[in-house]
Amino acid sequence: MRLTLTSLLAGLVFGLGLIVSGMANPAKVLGFLDLAGAWDPSLALVMAGAIAVGSIAFAAAGRRTHSLIGAEMKLPSARHIDRRLVLGSTLFGIGWGLAGFCPGPALVALGLGEIKALVFVAAMLMGMGAFEWLEHRKRAAASLSA
């Protein structure tokens, strides 16, 4: 229960950060991605502010085996840079540039009742579902041939 509440609070603060920073607005995100147009560098400062605070938190978290309230630390351990990482990030970047939405801002815009955000989030969930389906098939095929 405690972990659900802290997660709810973290999601709320994250969403407020997206609104305050202006990043919930796709037009502003596209203003950053449009290097050849009238460039709006704001997104770079959002990242700088987030990473400045995040670095301190992750440095503290990296030395722990359990969180401050006793939860198991689950940090990614993958280190390899492979085709999946690069191809996946390329597809994501193209989709991001097409609409100006990445997952967090799209959910915040959905909370604002934007019908266009609903369409984007529904398609995004279908994309994520397709990934799960393909991975499931791959695992099933691997276990058959094993």
Added chain:
Amino acid sequence: MTVGIDWNAFTPWSALAGGVLIGTAAGMLVLLNGRIAGISGVVGGLLRPAHGDIAWRAAFVIGLLAAPIVYALFAAGPALQIDASYAMLVIAGLLVGIGTRYGAGCTSGHGVCGISRLSPRSLVATAVFMAAGFATVLVLRHLLAA
């Protein structure tokens, strides 16, 4: 190609303040829950439900969705500008959904948390999706429109 900064659109202080909130939220989730605040990972995990792993994810998403409601208690709600057509939003959503899952992260998971942890994988992923985003907007706004 020359980069010209749009000084009217540039909002350095709110961008930094919002970024600090986002970094704080990521810090809360890792220090309290021991988890990475990567929105695509948090949402994607809901599509592969595992026992004891659903509540915190759902709570985080609810926090994001509720952020505009809480924000509206203190200030006028943000005005969003979503120029993409419905067809474009569907394509963008599918690409973002499948790309973030294959690439194991998005702007928050790789861009904020990963770089805060100095993860080489996340540095590469962020460089790749940023480059793909820049290229997509260049093609859409300048090459195709010309």
